[in-house]
Amino acid sequence: MNIEFEEVMSKNIILKKGLNIKLEGKADKVYASTKPPKLYAVKPTDFHNITPKLTVKESESVLAGDCIFFDKYNESVKICSPVSGSVKAIVRGEKRKILQIVIDTDSEIKYKNFNVNKSESRDDIIALLLDSGLWPFLRQKPYDTIANPKDNPKAIFISSFSSSPLATDNDFALYGLDELFQLGLDKITKLTTGTTHLNVDGNTIPSKVFTNSKGVQINKISGPHPSGNVGIQIHHIDPINKGDVVWYLSPQDVISIGRLFHEGKSDFSRIVSLSGSMVSKPRYYRMVAGACIFSLLENNVHEGEKRIISGDVLTGKKISEEGYLGFYDTQLCVIPEGNKSEFLGWLLPGFHKFSMSKTFFSWLLPNKRFNLNTNNNGEERAFVVTGQYEKVLPMNIFPMQLIKSIMMEDIEMMEGLGIYEVSSEDFALCEFVCTSKMDVQNIIRKGLDLMLKENS
Amino acid sequence: MKVFRNLLNVIKPNFEKGGKLEKLYPAYDAFETFLFVPDHTTNEGTHIKDAIDLKRTMFMVIVALIPCVLFGMWNVGYQYSIASGESMTFIQQFNFGFWKFLPLIIVSYAVGLAVEFAFAVLRGHQVNEGYLVTGMLIPLTMPIDVPLWMLAISVIFAVVIGKEVFGGTGMNILNPALTARAFLFFAYPSWMSGDKVWVQNASVDGYSGATILGDLASSMNWQSLSGQWSMSDMFFGTIPGSVGETSMLAIILGALILLFTGVGSWRIILSTFIGGYFMAYLFNLWGYNELMSTPAHIHLMIGSFAFGAVFMATDPVTASQTNTGKYIYGFLIGVFAILIRTFNPAYPEGMMLAILLMNIFAPLIDHYIVQANVNKRLKRATL
Numbered sequence: 001m002n003i004e005f006e007e008v009m010s011k012n013i014i015l016k017k018g019l020n021i022k023l024e025g026k027a028d029k030v031y032a033s034t035k036p037p038k039l040y041a042v043k044p045t046d047f048h049n050i051t052p053k054l055t056v057k058e059s060e061s062v063l064a065g066d067c068i069f070f071d072k073y074n075e076s077v078k079i080c081s082p083v084s085g086s087v088k089a090i091v092r093g094e095k096r097k098i099l100q101i102v103i104d105t106d107s108e109i110k111y112k113n114f115n116v117n118k119s120e121s122r123d124d125i126i127a128l129l130l131d132s133g134l135w136p137f138l139r140q141k142p143y144d145t146i147a148n149p150k151d152n153p154k155a156i157f158i159s160s161f162s163s164s165p166l167a168t169d170n171d172f173a174l175y176g177l178d179e180l181f182q183l184g185l186d187k188i189t190k191l192t193t194g195t196t197h198l199n200v201d202g203n204t205i206p207s208k209v210f211t212n213s214k215g216v217q218i219n220k221i222s223g224p225h226p227s228g229n230v231g232i233q234i235h236h237i238d239p240i241n242k243g244d245v246v247w248y249l250s251p252q253d254v255i256s257i258g259r260l261f262h263e264g265k266s267d268f269s270r271i272v273s274l275s276g277s278m279v280s281k282p283r284y285y286r287m288v289a290g291a292c293i294f295s296l297l298e299n300n301v302h303e304g305e306k307r308i309i310s311g312d313v314l315t316g317k318k319i320s321e322e323g324y325l326g327f328y329d330t331q332l333c334v335i336p337e338g339n340k341s342e343f344l345g346w347l348l349p350g351f352h353k354f355s356m357s358k359t360f361f362s363w364l365l366p367n368k369r370f371n372l373n374t375n376n377n378g379e380e381r382a383f384v385v386t387g388q389y390e391k392v393l394p395m396n397i398f399p400m401q402l403i404k405s406i407m408m409e410d411i412e413m414m415e416g417l418g419i420y421e422v423s424s425e426d427f428a429l430c431e432f433v434c435t436s437k438m439d440v441q442n443i444i445r446k447g448l449d450l451m452l453k454e455n456s
Numbered sequence: 457m458k459v460f461r462n463l464l465n466v467i468k469p470n471f472e473k474g475g476k477l478e479k480l481y482p483a484y485d486a487f488e489t490f491l492f493v494p495d496h497t498t499n500e501g502t503h504i505k506d507a508i509d510l511k512r513t514m515f516m517v518i519v520a521l522i523p524c525v526l527f528g529m530w531n532v533g534y535q536y537s538i539a540s541g542e543s544m545t546f547i548q549q550f551n552f553g554f555w556k557f558l559p560l561i562i563v564s565y566a567v568g569l570a571v572e573f574a575f576a577v578l579r580g581h582q583v584n585e586g587y588l589v590t591g592m593l594i595p596l597t598m599p600i601d602v603p604l605w606m607l608a609i610s611v612i613f614a615v616v617i618g619k620e621v622f623g624g625t626g627m628n629i630l631n632p633a634l635t636a637r638a639f640l641f642f643a644y645p646s647w648m649s650g651d652k653v654w655v656q657n658a659s660v661d662g663y664s665g666a667t668i669l670g671d672l673a674s675s676m677n678w679q680s681l682s683g684q685w686s687m688s689d690m691f692f693g694t695i696p697g698s699v700g701e702t703s704m705l706a707i708i709l710g711a712l713i714l715l716f717t718g719v720g721s722w723r724i725i726l727s728t729f730i731g732g733y734f735m736a737y738l739f740n741l742w743g744y745n746e747l748m749s750t751p752a753h754i755h756l757m758i759g760s761f762a763f764g765a766v767f768m769a770t771d772p773v774t775a776s777q778t779n780t781g782k783y784i785y786g787f788l789i790g791v792f793a794i795l796i797r798t799f800n801p802a803y804p805e806g807m808m809l810a811i812l813l814m815n816i817f818a819p820l821i822d823h824y825i826v827q828a829n830v831n832k833r834l835k836r837a838t839l
Contacts, residue, residue, distance in 0.1 A: 021504070165504075241837035307503055314502045335504065338497050343460070345493030346511040353507035357718040359516050360507055376496040378509025379489060381584060382626030385513060386777040387721060400777060401826050416830035433506045435513055436626075441501040 012202065013236045015223030017394040019356055019429050021165040023313070023335075024371045027273040027282040029172045034285060039292040040083045041100040041324040042068050047079065047136060049145045049452060052098050054090065061086045065112035065132055065266035068101050077146055079327075080133025082268035082289045084110040100324070109288075111265035119261055125187050129257065132266040136327065137253035138191075141231060141246045142420040143452050153247040155194040155238050158185075159221075160210045160251050161201040163228030164312040164428075166275040168330045170251045171207035172284065173271035177255055178209050184258030189215050191247070199233045210251075223394065231423040235395045240420045252330055270330050276313075277371040278306045278334040287325055293332060294322045305337040307374045314428035315441070338375025346378070353377075356391065356433045381436040389440075392429035397422065399430055403440060406447035411454055419447055460491050482576035486583035513719055514588040520713035520720075521592050521767065523706035528699035529553035532600050535696050557699060559604060560595035567608045568594070571615040575624065586625030586632070586773075587615065593633035593767060596700025597760065597808075602640070602647055610636040610643075630815050631774045634808050641808070667697045669759045669797065669804040672747050690757045701763040711766040720770045723782040724789075728765035731790020732756050739798055747798045755794055764793070764807035774815040781821040789814045 044052040051072040056062060062081040071077040085105035093099045114132050118124050126149050129135040138147040147153070161170055174181060189196040195217050200206035202222025211218065219237055221227050230248045240246055252270040259267045268289040275282040278301050285296060293308070309316035310326040313333050317326060325332065350360030354370040362368065389399035397418045405413035424441035431440035464487075470477045471484040488494070490511075498505060533549030533556075536542070544552065568591045576583040594611060618635030619628040641648045668685060689695050693703025701707075714720030736752035743749040756762060769775060769789050776785035789810045796806030803809060 023504075239836065241833075243837075307497075309503055313504050316503065318499070318503070333503075339495045341461075341492035341495040343492055346509060346515060350507060355507040357506075357508050357513075359512050359717045359719065362507075372504040374497040374503050375493070375505070376498055377493065377505045377507050378511065379494060379496065379582060381510045381582075382624065384510060384586070384626045384773055385719075386772040386775070387779060387782075390779055396829070396832075398778060398826055398829055401822075413830075416833060417826070418829075418833055428502055432502045432504065433508075435506075435508050435510055437505065437509065439501050 010217055011219040011237055013219065013221045013223075013233070014202070015221065015227045015232070015236075015394040017391055018163075018224035018226055019392045019433065020163070020224045021313075021354065021372075021432070022367075022369045023165045023275075024277040024369045025275050025279055025282050025333075025335075026166055026369075027168070027275040027284055029169065030283050032281070032283040032285055034298075035295040037287075037292040037295055038105060039088065039324075040081075040085070040103045040105055040288065040290040041292070042079055042081065042103070042290055043100050043324065043326065044069065044079070044098050046327040047146055049143070049449075050077070050079075052079070054098065054101070056081075056087050056101070058087050058090055062103065063112040064109050064268070065114070067133065069098075071146075074148065076130050076149055077135060078130060078133055079136060080266055082266075082291075103290075111267075114260065114264045114266070116261050116264045119187070122190050125190055128260070132260050133268075134253075134257055134260055134266055137249050137256065138247050139249065141234060141240055141248065141423065143448050144423050145452070147247045148245075151245045151247075153192050153194065153245045155234075155246050156188060156192050156196040157230050157234055157237075157246060157248040158188075158196070158198045158216075158251060158254060159228055159230040159233055159248070160198060160206060161228045162312070162331075163201075163225035164314055165225070166273070166331070166333060167228070167312060168271065168273040168284075171204075171209070173330070174207065174209045174251055174255065177258075178212065180255050180258035180262060181209050181251070182213060182258070183261055184254035184256075185213055185216055187257055187261055188249070188254065195238075197233070197237055199230070199237070201228065203227075226392075226394070226426055226429060229423075229426050231421070231426045232394055235397075235421050242415060242420060244420070250328070250330070272325065272330050272332060274300070274332045274334075276309075276332075276334040278302050278304070278336055289325060289327050289329075291325050292322060293319070293325060296332070297321060297334065301334055305339065306334050307337050309333040309335070313372075314432060315425045336371070336373040338373030338377075340375070342375075356388070376437055378435075378437055380438065383436055383438070385435040388433050388435060389427075389430040392433055393427065395421065395426070399427065399440075402447075403438070403443050406443050406450070409450060411450070414447055414451065419451055422448075424448070464488050464491070479580075480577055482580065482582055483573050486573070486576070489582075510585045511588075514585045516717050516719045517589045517714065517767075518592060520710035521589075521596065521700070523709040524596060524700040524703065524763070524767075525557075525592070527693055527703045527706040528596060529557050531693060531702055532556050532699060534694060553600075556600055557595065560598060560600075560602070560607060560699075561592070563604050563607050564594045564611055565591040567611045568615050571612055571620070575615075575620045579624075581624065584625035586619070590614070590632045593700075594636045596763070597633060597637045597698050598640075599648065600699055606640060606644055606647060610640045613639045626773055628773055629819075630812055631768055631771050634768055634812055634815075637808055638812060641805075667759065667804075668695060669747075672750060672804070687754075687757075690754065695758075698760060698763075701760040704757050704762055707762045707766050714766065714770065720766065721772070721775070721782055723779060724770050724775055724786040725765055727783045727786030728769050728790045728793075729756060731787035732761055732765070732794050733790070734787075735791045735794035739794065745798070747801075747804075755797070759797070759805055760807045761793055764811055765789070768807075768811050769814075774818065776818045776821050776825075778822050778825040781818070781825045784821050785814055785818055788817070 052069040053072045054069045055067050063084045066081050067078040083105045085103045088104040089102040091100040136146045140147040198216040199219045200210045202220040226232050272287045310319045311329045353360045393399050402417040424444040427440045427444045471481045530550045532553030537544040568587050572587050614632045614636035618632040622628045691704045715722050733752050736755040739748040776782045792810035793806040
């Protein structure tokens, strides 16, 4: 293999703004195993801006890596089955929108074989990634959609860590996978003529898997959440201007890509953390994307009404007890539902209540881990308080003005205020701290969708 | 609390869709959410939320106002005992002020909330918490002798013209509490200025109950005044004036609560004081009239400068919304407050007008700050 060793200028970025939310139920760094799930599902809703065209019918049998559906408007982008088995059901919602393609799996996963001998040129790599169904791991900014294989991105970004509450520890998940990670990187770096950035956590001593990587620019990012968000990192390292395209993916996706080029199969397994205050033994599991989580939670959660989240507590999706792990998710959280009203809750001292402000006496307990539930903690109001969003968004962007411009659908102002640089996940903390309980992430997503429509 | 919950559950059906009192749902909702933080849960987006809401925020401002309220009540009694020559104990002074001030608070809240509820019911939106603070601020900015009907009219004016015509809490351009005060100031000037209104029954025996600013404006010499009032009088607040504005100490306590909890903007408070000191210092150098030659630090302690800087200028709805804008906004409030005080003896109380003026200019300040960000981004893209 011929890797070019280039001298690259790495950046050291220290972020001051943001907020670490300390929650109860952090996963212990121990692997646990569970009864292998019988059912898997591919959810078109995991992929933004895709119009699925099914290529399978009910009861048809598939191998891991067989196409399930492709994008009607970009036919080369295929979503493949993560496991082998037979298609059990195609679940549709309103207007016959496809919600889930459920696959009843074989006892042992049988993989479709891909020829990886010819995989040196950019075109070969792209073709193989598209064919194997691993392409959707590559996503683009702006818009947070699956990357368009026809684009030539100005850079590729990988954030090696997540700073969100109860985040999966990638240093732990990728332990000992140095070679696969490097192999994946070698292929990914060929997809851009620009730089591939690997951003490591400056708050700790990052794993050698990341710091010894070759052929990429290694940048150090420190500071509270959202320092691990790739969008925040891009903003500080190589910001997106109008017309720019940047691709990004996560470290575990790099491993899957490395495995494809090493073993010639589409392996959608990853290390998933199960955490949250409702979990009896929060630990790590090896799971395949789309796995039914029922067996995972069986006998491992506390009594009471709970919210199960595929993803983290700030950006994840609500799923049922028999729901399925999302395509991009490496984390499952279970927290209590907060559907109880609280007598004079806004008036009490609130030692158990977490707030960025010091309006509750929980500021007396700075190291406390909180058991937060899903209560909205108040009603939605018009914007009153200012300066809150600015405290948790480490970007040179005016969050409130951007949000207002989106509400007014003022395209020019949205562009001027940096809509191309933002993602809803970067605004998750703004939504969390909002006194007026605005659904900030949803507003940002609508803004991005509007721009997507405008520019297509 | 079970009792309340059960009671609410019993009457709730009347207010829900199809119920007899369906139209009054916003009023019911206001009471229910006052008693209970609702059981609403998150759905899309973040699954957990910060514990803070608008009720808590407004409640913290009320807490921060408590020192001013308590001190103001006592000072009403204290000033009365000086004016009337009656000897009163501390408790008697407080009691006197308490019973004088309580009606103002009751009228302010009763009238203001009635208007708020009426608008909420008419428009079918929820009752916002904004008036909890406004309702306390208005009586604090009033002279103790203000007739209750005048207070009621100014409250109605403030809530309707100052807030509701723009769409309610969060949409208003002018600070509602100051709108009420400005309305009274221009509609009934004899009740809001001069030397008769600041001390209860001051006119009875010809005692001059003028404020320090009033005296200065009528060209009384600073040196002679400083014989009458010492620095500590002004700091602790044992001087005539609007109920809540006199004690620098109480205001500082309130400011500390606002700043510590993160509810008030330190940028605005700090830059207002800097702006005021800067302007007053410049005038000291000039020294044309008595107000100009009053030492700069005294300017910050007399009148409603401190009260306005801490509780009025920081209203997030009417202030600048950008962090940089907040510095400019505050600084100019300080500058204009001293400027108006000094140059127009008819309006010795420049703070109120300065804040209202800057309320109007706050969106303009923000516009330029935001535009600078837009231009910077455009420049980066074209490089």
